[in-house]
Amino acid sequence: MTTESDESIVRAMAAGDKSALARAFDRYAPTLTRYAWALADDRMDVEEIVQDAFLTLWQRASTLELPADTVLPWLLVVCRNHAFNAGRKRTKHRADELPETLAAPEGHDEARERLRWVRDEIAALPELDRRICELCLLEGHSYAEAAELLGLSVGAVTQRVSRNRRRLKKVVMHDEH
Structure with missing residues (x-):
């Protein structure tokens, strides 16, 4: 069984x-959702950030050049840009200070921890x-x-x-294999 490349998915889009x-959504929505939880505290904002990232992918597919074999880094940057452009970055509250109905959903802390590992x-x-x-x-x-900025090819x-x-x-995605 062969897995369709991101390049062929983008070309098909x-x-x-x-x-x-x-297919791109099925492949990367879980990862983008975990990442978006580090950028926004509200479930609706997270869903909108992820949807906006995939909408941008759809809109730019014809001009997108993947210099590597995955669209994930590009999607993460787009996801982050949508979050910050919309001003969704909010002051984080400790979960124990929030009423139970407003506490972050299960897995939120895990997503933050996973992203901390990525930054580390x-x-x-x-x-x-690191600079690249x-x-x-x-x-x-x-x-x-x-x-050009680093004087490299x-x-x-x-x-x-x-x-x-x-x-x-390995840090960002679940090890599913």
Whole structure:
């Protein structure tokens, strides 16, 4: 059994295949939802952030160039941008200070902890790799922009991101295999 590549899913979306969007959603919605919980405290905001990220993917599929084999880093940046652009980042309240009906849903703390591990993993990378991850994955720069800023070739940036993405993917995604 072969798994469809993200590249082929994005190309199918660019051709108007709505089922390709559904496949991308099935593949990455759980990860984006966990990430969105670190950006927003309200279930409706989280759902809207995730929906907006996939809507942006649909709208930009025809111009999106995946320099690697996954769309996940791009989706995480888009997700973060939607959250912050809409001003959804709220002051965090401790769960024990909230009425029970307003407490974060089960798994919220786990998602925050998982993201803390991702940030820790990025911080533990060698300086150049850390800076590349910050530029590409956190600040939303393209590989070409990061290469120019750091005085590297696009291939070198792509190779380092690919290697570090594999490492970070283990932290971000559930180990389902």
